[in-house]
Amino acid sequence: MLTITNLTKYYKKNVAVNHFDVDIKKGHIYGFIGPNGAGKTTFFKMLAGLAIPSEGEIMVSTGEKFEKYKMKMSFMIEAPYLYEKMTAFENMKIIGGIKGESDDSVLLDYLKIVKLDQTGKKKVKDFSLGMKQRLGIACALVGNPEIIVLDEPMNGVDPEGIVILREILLSLVEKRNVTLMISSHILSELYNLSTDFIFIRNGNIVKKMTKDALDRLTSGVIEIGTDDVGVFDFLVQQYGVDNVTQKESYIYLTQDKKNPTEISKELIEKGFTFTGIREQSVELETYYMREIVGGSHE
Amino acid sequence: MSKLWRVERYRFFKDCMIWIAVAVMLSVLLFLSTEDPEMLIGDNTLEGTITSTLKLANIFIALVVCVAVAVYIGREFKQKTICYEVMRGYGMWRIGFIKTLTCGFINAILLQLAIWIYVTSMDGKTNLFSFGRWCLMFLILCHICTCVTLYVILFRDGGIGGCLAFVRFTLFSVMGIFISEIILPDFAQDIYMAFSPMSQWNVVINVRDSIPMIYLVGVPVSFLLEYTLLLVMVQLVSKKKDF
Known part of the structure; x- marks a missing residue:
């Protein structure tokens, strides 16, 4: 046009x-x-x-x-x-x-x-x-x-x-x-x-x-839905306390070495249960703050 | 352009500013007519009263027009509603022209009507001024009303445009007359006076004397010259200045 x-x-x-x-x-x-x-x-x-x-x-x-x-x-x-x-x-x-x-x-x-x-x-x-x-x-x-x-x-x-x-x-x-x-x-x-x-x-x-x-951009954060209390401690042990947060029934793991499939395989092998696991896409606000506003400080 | 004209007419007659201006003008005329004409022009006849009133009203006409137009058009710039016409793709000269049809010509008609009402209410007849004099009065009113409109549009501000227009039609005219008497030869002075709306008005309303030919030319020519010049300036400025 x-x-x-x-x-x-x-x-x-x-x-x-x-x-x-x-x-x-x-x-x-x-x-x-x-x-x-x-x-x-x-x-x-x-x-x-x-x-x-x-x-x-x-x-x-x-x-x-x-x-x-x-x-x-x-x-x-x-x-x-x-x-x-x-x-x-x-x-x-x-x-x-x-x-x-x-x-x-x-x-x-x-x-x-x-x-x-x-x-x-x-x-x-x-x-x-x-x-x-x-x-x-x-x-x-x-x-x-x-x-x-x-x-x-x-x-x-x-x-x-x-x-x-x-x-x-x-x-x-x-x-x-x-x-x-x-x-x-x-x-x-x-x-x-x-x-x-x-x-x-x-x-x-x-x-x-x-x-x-x-939408196709990924944030490097994996969201795991679980009520199993052991999952949080396990992930903290594996990836460090700074990279794991929990909010209600969801645990958020920040790392870029393994994909959700590999993480889920780890959890299953250890006998943990979870309802779902996915890689979070980037929210517009997050992308904007990181790429645009954050870039102004370079 | 017809759409713009239709919209402008609708807005003009919806706005109370013009009706206030006409009412103020009529009140001023009636108030001024109570002034002592014997003292002013040595003539206390009815004719003298009307003439002296209209002479005094010259400045008030300019003031009322400047204030009314400055508020009416100035509001469009302050509220930025004039941007709709610009965004629609109309050039500023076209916008200015349409606004002079309402704020200029229709305004002049209404002011002329106020003067006519005043004259007939005093005189009881309408033959104090000939048809030719009424036409010349109308042209002078058009000159003032349309050019005040264009001054406000040129400066894109009711306050600045209105003040400048008032200075131009009153102080500048009066000063110009004094200066021309000092520095200009007689024939040049006559030409200057014939092109000045203030002295044009005084000559046209003075029914005792006939109107010199130079004024018959000066009234329409001065109007067209200033109007065209201002319209061109409005268009040129719009090419350089953002909204």
Whole structure:
């Protein structure tokens, strides 16, 4: 859909975005992860036309000009931009109107999706942060965009709201094949949503990987489910007390010399019983802290 | 652009700021008409009262317009709602043009209406000013309203844009008249005055004297020149400055 090549943004001597190369494919959900100030928002702003790129280009696979293609994109960047002295519906009417949607019933449907259809004459300035966020997302949904860019859409949203948002976004991808580009600090949610991850640090793309690739990574930790009290002592004796921890009915063994099959064989030979044994995959948060944040101290 | 125009009209008429501005303008006119015209212009006829009121109202028109537009457009930059139009791919010159249709032209129509209501309420008739003078008054109001809008858009700030616009249409004009009297030859001074909205207004509302030809040219030309220049600057700045 979009090929972003060498996209760069300088602010005087600072490089906010350093030669980003990203391929955006239809129907994918791209999770952008990075610490504050990494360059995610600046990157999104360049896509939206709110920041002028210093270098680089964005090409559309259909051959049309990106400036024209932007009409098929929707953005919510930094925070929802709303008319504070107007109601939710009036905001939808204006923002929907800018995007070419003038049918009141359609605008109401979008408000129903985010559960803001009953706000009546309440002005946006009296909305909670979560309500404003949901209204911003409703505005982003208007116009049947092909690509939706959401910069930290879950900020201030309550757990129920997060679940609703996740369902809306997944349904958009599934039913309308919409492409999403999302940044968030709630890594667990980003993991549930995304098909691809792009890790950013200090204005650079550090790593790009698919969710499948992340799931295939192993952590070097073996999880053993057991109620046999002897297993813990045995493992401590074999591998050292620093490498064995227990939490309720699970023992976690950190080592990289033997695989789960070999460990299970050891336990069986010693007559220990256990309910299950597996190698833990890397959690997104663990990977991020180890590879991205940890890398900043090198 | 028609979508933008429809949305802008909807927002404009929903906002109470413009109605407050019109009400304030009408109140100012009625209040000023109680000032002693004999003292001001040596003429205590009804004609004199209306003319002196409208002369005094010149500065208030600029003030009311600057404040109203600065708040109305400035809010769009503060709340960043103007970003929706930019994200949609509309160029800043197009956005500026559409906003001048509401904050500029419609505003001018409403202010003209307030003045008309004032004149007919005082006069009981509408023939104090000829059709030509009403048209020129309208053009001067358009000049002020549209250019104030563009100043705010250019500086992307209601406070700075509004203040600068007020200085330009009041202090700058008055200072310019004094300076031109000192340094410019007569013919150049006449041209300068004919291109200054403040002196244009005073000439147009003065029904005792006919309007010199230079003002008939100066009113529309000065409006078009400043409007075009500001629109071009808005577009140029948008190519250099991020939101």
